[in-house]
Amino acid sequence: MGSRISRTSVPAARSTDGSGASAYSIMIIEDDKTIRHELKALLEKYRYTVIAVDEFCDAADLAISLRPHLILLDLSLPFLDGHQICRDIRKRSDIPIIIVTSRDNELDELMSISLGADYFVTKPYNTQILIAKISNLLNRVYAGGAASEIRFGELSLDLGRSTAAYRGQTVELTKNELRILQLLLENGGVIVSRDEIMNALWQTDTFVDDNTLTVNINRLRGKLAVIGAHGILKTRRGQGYSL
Amino acid sequence: MSINFMSFLRDKFLFIILDFIIAGFSALLLLELRENLFIALFTPALFFTAAIFSLIPEYYAKSKYLNNLKNILEQLDEKYLLSEIIEKPNFFEGVFFYNMLKPINKSMNDEIAKYKFSSIEYREFVELWVHEIKTPIAGAKLICENSRNAELSYELDKIENFVEQALYYARSNNVEKDYLIKRVSLASLVNSVLRTDAGYLIANKIKIQTEGLELEVFTDSKWVAFIIRQIIGNSVKYGCTLLKFGASTGTNSVLLRICDDGCGIPETDVAMVFDKGFTGENGRRFSKSTGLGLYLCKQMCAKLGLGITLESAENEGTTVEIIFPKSEVYFG
Numbered sequence: 001m002g003s004r005i006s007r008t009s010v011p012a013a014r015s016t017d018g019s020g021a022s023a024y025s026i027m028i029i030e031d032d033k034t035i036r037h038e039l040k041a042l043l044e045k046y047r048y049t050v051i052a053v054d055e056f057c058d059a060a061d062l063a064i065s066l067r068p069h070l071i072l073l074d075l076s077l078p079f080l081d082g083h084q085i086c087r088d089i090r091k092r093s094d095i096p097i098i099i100v101t102s103r104d105n106e107l108d109e110l111m112s113i114s115l116g117a118d119y120f121v122t123k124p125y126n127t128q129i130l131i132a133k134i135s136n137l138l139n140r141v142y143a144g145g146a147a148s149e150i151r152f153g154e155l156s157l158d159l160g161r162s163t164a165a166y167r168g169q170t171v172e173l174t175k176n177e178l179r180i181l182q183l184l185l186e187n188g189g190v191i192v193s194r195d196e197i198m199n200a201l202w203q204t205d206t207f208v209d210d211n212t213l214t215v216n217i218n219r220l221r222g223k224l225a226v227i228g229a230h231g232i233l234k235t236r237r238g239q240g241y242s243l
Numbered sequence: 244m245s246i247n248f249m250s251f252l253r254d255k256f257l258f259i260i261l262d263f264i265i266a267g268f269s270a271l272l273l274l275e276l277r278e279n280l281f282i283a284l285f286t287p288a289l290f291f292t293a294a295i296f297s298l299i300p301e302y303y304a305k306s307k308y309l310n311n312l313k314n315i316l317e318q319l320d321e322k323y324l325l326s327e328i329i330e331k332p333n334f335f336e337g338v339f340f341y342n343m344l345k346p347i348n349k350s351m352n353d354e355i356a357k358y359k360f361s362s363i364e365y366r367e368f369v370e371l372w373v374h375e376i377k378t379p380i381a382g383a384k385l386i387c388e389n390s391r392n393a394e395l396s397y398e399l400d401k402i403e404n405f406v407e408q409a410l411y412y413a414r415s416n417n418v419e420k421d422y423l424i425k426r427v428s429l430a431s432l433v434n435s436v437l438r439t440d441a442g443y444l445i446a447n448k449i450k451i452q453t454e455g456l457e458l459e460v461f462t463d464s465k466w467v468a469f470i471i472r473q474i475i476g477n478s479v480k481y482g483c484t485l486l487k488f489g490a491s492t493g494t495n496s497v498l499l500r501i502c503d504d505g506c507g508i509p510e511t512d513v514a515m516v517f518d519k520g521f522t523g524e525n526g527r528r529f530s531k532s533t534g535l536g537l538y539l540c541k542q543m544c545a546k547l548g549l550g551i552t553l554e555s556a557e558n559e560g561t562t563v564e565i566i567f568p569k570s571e572v573y574f575g
Contacts, residue, residue: 203441
């Protein structure tokens with residue numbers, strides 16, 4: 001194979017590492033260097049294993065042999081059309097494919113979907129949308145629709161049952177509380193701004209405002225206190241929240 | 244301009260005068276020859292009348308042809324195509340003009356073809372350019388995301404919106420080429436816009452209320468999303484803090500209502516907000532405005548067969564309504 005790849009350690013199946021984060025592998029087929037690089041960094045921040053391809057002639061073969069859990073495919077590539085790659089992969093494999101493109105017309109979208117792509121996202125994309133679609137698709141395909149569990153330290157979050165657990169005690173969370181806690185867990189201790197949290201909630205069609213967010217955060221704090229996780233959700237004045 | 248007998252006679256003035264003078268002169272001549280008075284007057288009068296009557300067939304032929312020409316011109320949509328339709332006249336001035344009209348028409352058609360071609364080329368260039376520029380914008384946004392630079396990301400959102408405007412402006416001349424009518428709920432239209440513009444709206448601390456958006460319409464979601472985006476973009480620019488989306492059903496239509504609590508538009512300006520390049524009082528008072536957003540909305544609504552209205556009260560807010568026709572068989 002002539003292609004260079006940035007990382008070759010691809011888990012054959014989903015495994016969990018020490019922190020309990022997901023270890024799905026995602027293959028990026030994208031010709032723009034900046035986007036490839038930044039997308040890799042972004043996805044790695046969400047603890048995905050990323051394979052970034054920078055030669056495209058045999059991208060389809062590479063995808064088949066490396067068996068990533070998901071493929072992010074750009075439509076306009078040098079030498080080959082993204083549609084062609086999509087068709088080639090689909091002939092031989094069921095790997096979920098998300099098409100990412102700057103061509104935003106309905107025809108491309110229709111064609112992509114009819115060629116077997118699972119989602120169609122247009123550039124410049126809202127990264128929250130992209131992340132949401134990726135995790136959605138991965139859960140649907142590999143976890144049989146049952147969402148997974150995320151951990152941070154002793155705190156764990158069951159996305160399927162919408163519950164948080166801390167040292168053996170469990171509490172039920174509302175949709176918004178779940179989404180907020182999920183975001184904080186995924187960021188693993190890094191500060192998340194209020195605007196980012198709101199954006200993540202907006203992506204689920206709950207268009208909360210500043211006050212509602214404050215209420216949600218306070219309720220979440222209360223529930224975490226009930227299961228003994230006092231002070232685990234920290235306010236960073238002027239910056240946001242972190243675990 | 245109408246063809247009547249008087250104007251025809253005026254055209255023949257010299258001929259008639261000359262005829263009259265000759266008739267008078269012959270009468271004098273006959274009197275000089277001592278003919279009796281009756282014959283001396285009657286004979287020239289007879290010749291004079293005959294000469295005048297000989298004009299009638301000419302008048303008839305010309306007026307018939309010219310009136311026909313006038314009717315064709317009135318009914319013709321593209322008037323420059325006149326010479327393709329008319330028949331060749333049978334009087335010599337007519338033939339002369341007819342022959343002149345042919346090359347005039349051809350050069351006009353050539354000129355139009357030239358501009359059509361260059362406008363198609365320009366549109367294609369803009370589309371290509373927009374797709375090119377979206378890649379670096381996407382790259383820059385990812386960099387912002389990874390380095391958590393919210394300010395820069397906000398500016399990039401603005402750039403993105405202006406780029407969108409350029410794309411849709413270029414496309415707006417032939418909407419029919421890339422639209423796809425589908426059944427879509429107003430909620431999914433509005434929500435997709437809110438999701439995409441989340442960063443921009445949250446940064447501006449906008450509150451959102453939606454109500455009754457489960458109604459469905461048949462339209463192209465992409466174009467309508469663009470229209471909604473322009474409208475809420477204006478709301479944010481002119482100081483709104485609350486955006487309300489509502490819907491209702493009319494007799495033959497579904498209405499999408501977008502209300503803001505921004506500064507409103509002065510009464511004198513409301514009538515002109517959809518005009519190209521109109522910026523008005525607010526355009527000057529707030530940031531520089533191009534006067535393109537609402538103009539584009541109006542254009543696109545017209546092409547998609549939608550209605551759009553705007554009402555506003557100063558210092559209270561602005562309401563924009565998009566009216567979707569309610570027929571299932573409506574395909575623009």
